[in-house]
Amino acid sequence: MEVPYELLGRFFVFLAVAVLLATVLALLLGVYSFKRHKIVFPNFILFMLYLFYSPAKWICRVFYIKEELVDEILIELKNAMMLEKFKHTKERRAVILPQCMRHPECKARCDPIIGYECKKCGRCDIGRIAEAAEKYNFKLFVVPGDSFVRKIMQSYRPHACLGVACYNELAESMQEVSKAVPVQGVSLLRDGCYDTKVDVDEVIKKMEMCCDV
Numbered sequence: 001m002e003v004p005y006e007l008l009g010r011f012f013v014f015l016a017v018a019v020l021l022a023t024v025l026a027l028l029l030g031v032y033s034f035k036r037h038k039i040v041f042p043n044f045i046l047f048m049l050y051l052f053y054s055p056a057k058w059i060c061r062v063f064y065i066k067e068e069l070v071d072e073i074l075i076e077l078k079n080a081m082m083l084e085k086f087k088h089t090k091e092r093r094a095v096i097l098p099q100c101m102r103h104p105e106c107k108a109r110c111d112p113i114i115g116y117e118c119k120k121c122g123r124c125d126i127g128r129i130a131e132a133a134e135k136y137n138f139k140l141f142v143v144p145g146d147s148f149v150r151k152i153m154q155s156y157r158p159h160a161c162l163g164v165a166c167y168n169e170l171a172e173s174m175q176e177v178s179k180a181v182p183v184q185g186v187s188l189l190r191d192g193c194y195d196t197k198v199d200v201d202e203v204i205k206k207m208e209m210c211c212d213v
Contacts, residue, residue, distance in 0.1 A: 019052060019055070020055070020059075022048055022052075023048055023049075023052045023055050023056050023059060024059060025048075026044060026045045026048035026049050026052075026056070027049070027056055027059060027060075027069075027070070027073070029041055029044070029045050030045045030049065030070075030073035030074075030077065031069070031073065033045065033073070033076070033077065033080075034069075034072060034073050034076050034077075039077065039080055039081070042077050042080070042081055045073065045077060046074065046077055046078070046175075049070055049073065049074055050074065050175055053070065056070045057070050068167045068168075070171075071167035071168050071170070071171040071187075072167065072187070074171040074174070074175070075167070075170055075171050075174060075185050075187060078171075078174045078175070078178060078183060078185065079184055079185060082178060082182040082183055082184065083184070083209075085160075085182035086160050086162075086182040086183065086184050086206075086209075086210070087209050087210055088210075089159045089160035089181075089182060089210065090137075090210070091159055092139070092156070092157065092158050092159040092160075093137060093138045093139065093158060093159065093160045093161075093162070093207075093210065094138060094139045094140075094141060094152065094156060094158035094160070094161050094162070095129065095133050095138045095139070095140055095141070095161075095162040095163075095164075095203070095207065096141045096142075096143060096149060096152065096161060096162070096163045096164065097126060097129065097140070097141070097142045097143070097164050097198075098142075098143065098164060098165050098166075098169075098188070098196065099115065099116055099142055099143060099144045100191070100192065100193055100194050100195070100196045101124060101125060101126050101142070101164070101188075101195075101196050101197075101198065102116065102124055102126060102142065102194070102195075103121075103123035103124040103195065104194055104195055105123065106121075106123065106124065107119065107121070108142070110144065113148075113151055113152075113155055114141055114148075114151075114152065114155070114156075115141050115142050115143040115144060115148050115152075116142040116143075116144075117142075118130045118140060118142055124195075125197070125198065125200045126142060128200050128204070129200060129203055129204065132203075132204040132207055132208075133207065136204075136207040136208060136210060136211055137210075137211075138162065138207050139156065139158070141156075146169070146172075146173065149163075149173060149177070153177065153180065158181060159181055160181050160182050160183070160184075160210075161177050161181055161182075161183045161184075162183070162184045162185070162186070162203070162206055162207065163177070163183065163184070163185045163186075164185070164186050164187075164188065164198050164203060165185070165187070165188065166187065166188050166191035166196075167187050167188075167191075170185045170186075170187055171185075173185075184206050186198055186199065186202050186203050186206065
């Protein structure tokens, strides 16, 4: 039997074009939702942008748009879709911070299960968030990497999670954790390997929301 190479070639070209157009449409809808704060077809956008994450970033580069836009859309859509469930979770709430927020001279020890144990020395923003976490009944974790997030999910078994990370890591972690519990995320204002910054007031505001319902 002769293999219809020409037909197969046309099929794959058509499929590639269809995927490209669908990804562009998801990006456009995501931008609209992100800018107007009005969610349209959220499940379609999330499905397409997570499934075709790299192509979506390639499209942004082609049109001279910052790649982080893809992550911003994913984070904001997840925040909007899971906000009500997150707000109404009253027990076993966790706030997870990256270790790169620590002061360069931080003396906190790293527990192999829960990460760094903040001493509230006042040298970095983690201390303020730690105090707010106690006030609003959140368990604070300062972790060195994604593997610790999985350990926390297995050992502490939170019912809701508030995460802080750089754009791409936050988008990925929120997608994974949201399969089990409602999530909220706040992106770092300045990322890097150490001494990073976040909008502390925004993090505290999200914890405070759980006490307003």
